[in-house]
Amino acid sequence: MPLYEGRHNATNKIQISPEAKNSIVMGEKNCIRKIADDILEAKGAVALDGWYGVDFAGILAELKELCTEVEFIPVQSVYLPMEKIREYKKEYITEDPSFGYCNMDGRIVDLTDPEKIKDLKSRLGKGVVVYGYGAAIPELYDFYARTYYFDMTRQPLLWSMWDGKLIPFALDQPDPQYDWKEYYYCDYYLLHFQKHFIIEKMDYYVEAVKKEELKILPKAAYDEVIRTMLKYPVKEVEIYQPGPWGAYRYKDFWDVPGLECNAWNELAGPELSILIDVDREEQLNLPFVNLMQYPDKLLGRYLSETYPHLFPLDAWLDDGYFPDKQPAERISMPIHTHPSTDYVKTNFNEPIGRYETYYIAEAYEGANTWMGFYNDADLEEWEAKCRKSNNHEVIGDWKDYVCNWESNVGDLYLIPPGTDHGHGGNQMVLELDTCPSIAGTEYSFFSYDFARNSWDDKTKTMTGKPLNMQLDHSFRVSKFRREDYVDKKLRAKPSVIKWTKEYYIDRYSSVPEMPFEIERIHYQHKGEYDTEGKYCHIITLTVGKTARIYSKNNPEYGTQINLYQAAVIPADFGEYVIESEGDGQHTATLVRWKKG
Incomplete structure (x- = not known):
């Protein structure tokens, strides 16, 4: 399972006291x-x-x-x-x-x-x-x-x-x-x-x-670093993974030595690390979850008390660009589904299920998403074919069962547990999801992956063994949602919740089981938002070249992100500004919990 780190623009520059800075031993x-x-x-x-x-x-x-x-x-x-x-x-x-x-x-x-x-x-x-x-x-x-x-x-x-x-x-x-x-x-x-x-x-x-x-921090200096980090928006070191649906848009943005295709990259989440510049000769490199030492400040009281030890949000970017036309069986994710909170608690002793969204950040010719099943599809027949195949035999008519949706920029697909789906390719998907596990593990139950070979990172070719399926879990949790339900409930629509002459904020429609909101800040030069002391935000720049995010009351607490880079805004951060240079429309897309 190869993973690659990308450190471009990942440094968090903070100011700590001279006493703390000088007490750190390096080398x-x-x-x-x-x-x-x-x-x-x-x-x-x-x-x-x-x-x-x-x-x-x-x-x-x-x-x-x-x-x-x-x-x-x-x-x-x-x-x-x-x-x-x-x-x-x-x-x-x-x-x-x-x-x-x-x-x-x-x-x-x-x-x-x-x-x-x-x-x-x-x-x-x-x-x-x-x-x-x-x-x-x-x-x-x-x-x-x-x-x-x-x-x-x-x-x-x-x-x-x-x-x-x-x-x-x-x-x-x-x-x-x-x-x-x-x-x-x-x-x-x-x-x-x-x-x-x-x-x-x-x-x-x-x-x-x-x-x-090696670097040694006395306890007092370490605590000051962690407390100070929580005064700033936090950038993480991204990770990238090749795979059988891996694509090539990443080459236009990031130089990741050794990465030959990109199925997805993680922008923010608990398993990543952080780089910290404290104005010494070397940067510190710590696990992001060390910030959970002060969970109320990072997540807000509701989340820290409801899910102890858990950072429950993730942001991913699913690459989907191919220079030449490719068959769906090459560019699509496996058909899969995710479990509910009750299911993961019962079966895996995890605190929360996997609740996903697909936000379409870029759409190319043929952009599409697989979600749900056609109204007239025989789903008993579909399950029987998947079980017979077990991803070793091709299901020639699989497209007659799984419903396909054309995608465009700004589309949002809600993916509550039990919804069979898969990124269909020819699009850049910003996934904003729950993280079900303190350990950072993810729960996807595959039912069909087109009986294709997986990625072999040693030879840099699609010659690996076909992926394993989780058929029993998949069909146990599937709600076999049909085309009409997906169209009416899961293809979300945005509504403006705040408008000013400088910027406006919209929020996508949701369904009750989804625990978080997806919102966007649209602005020409700058926009504003507020964590209200209780909502942790993960914010990703989805339109524009760069953006600076800083505290409205203390502008020195800020950071700069690039296009398709994310920052975690601690719940304690309060009112903040997102500002970009240059003309034209800019958009930042964010996820936050519904309850706070």
């Missing part, structure tokens, strides 16, 4: 020296905790050269045997080939041996360092004089996992049996809740994405 040698000095000077034991993917082995090798009299104890020594850990994880990995069951109540201590914990406590004192995932769990935290937390952004970790290099709990070498479901449905939550615990108590935060680029 591998400086950081190793700082940690070593702290170990030697500490009056008790030191913990080096962190997220998966941190190069503890490399860091420890250098520390041991400077701390020759120190005892380094791997926290793996307190874990249960692997056979017991695997037994514990079975409940969350499940037999479902595509999904698991979230370990929302688990903690790292569940994987440890109480007697080994007791023995470790008796050994802790000056000149002792415990290192590894969970080194400072609540059961051990009070026995340390210093705690460091080493953090990792999510994309490099995934690359490590897919390459078979990830070292999981209890081991000091990669586990060839380790599977992505084990991470997303069990280990992610154990790591997440440990980080949630330690981030408030740590002495030092360490950016450890690359060992050769």
